[in-house]
Amino acid sequence: MTKLYFENDANPQALAGLRIAVIGYGSQGRGQALNLRDSGCQVAIGLRPGGLSWKQAVADGWTPVEPAAAVEGADVVVMLAPDMTQPKLYRAAVAPRLKPGALLLFSHGFNIHYGQIQPAENVDVAMVAPKGPGSLVRRQYEEGRGVPCLLAVYRDTTGKAFERTLAYARAIGGTRAAVLETTFAEETETDLFGEQAVLCGGVSEMVVAGWETLTKAGYSPEVAYFECLHELKLIVDLIYEGGISRMLQFVSETAKYGDLSRGSRVIDERVRETMRKILGEIRSGEFAKEWIAEDAAGRPRYNALLKRDKEHPIEKIGAELRSRMAWLREKAASA
16 A cells, blocks of 8 residues: 655655755646745746746746756755756756755656656655646645645655655645655656556547547537537546546446446457557656657657647537537636
């Protein structure tokens, strides 16, 4: 059983008097930095001048500085820039100024696990990974709650890495829910697998395949959209709230029997074997090498695949139907 940590397990004094440099102010950077500030931490924001994130930081009451200036003298450096920009940023701005005994923190283990960032031996290296987007991390904190976090220590040079990392998780609200102890390898590999095989790749391909099956059989594109995409949220919300058993509790008996008798025919042994192969590519580093090379080459395949998906007919049908859904327009306007 994975060990869980809560409010009383963390020592907030472990961060007392420490200067925290947050590098990046996207979804996680903004959410975590604001929570740290509200928890009484000393925070500096390191950003590229003039960008949208810089303007957002200023609007939020920060006085951002360039990453190198933020890192200078920092006791904790939190790398929250995008994965692919982190290695270059680390080499140019962080490594030359990271003082001995500092804590280098991540919210995803990709660059440490696959060796793209190799910190000096005289610093602690750890991770706090909230299991939700930065906007949710912020909103839950403001409401007196928190988002569960994963915690991992990769290197403990000072003997204080775990205590300081758990205190950081507490400062962003994680211990209000639960902090689960893991490793960089487990977090990275399960995160990539979930994205590729289930949450992003698996779900989107399942939706499109279902829609194409119905439309090629002569059914209306609009009706197929409702059945294969629109209603997915209803099912996912039920699963999110109470697991698969809650979903089965609230769908019809006919839907339930269809699930129980047909689901394993769709996700059959061939699909499971493909999932095992994808996991193997992640664990061996093959996927990481491919993605790093793709990014270095200017992302030609990435851009072509993205263009293909955005131009799929289901997107045009969906845009037309969603334009008639007042609640979606209201949500977009308030975002």
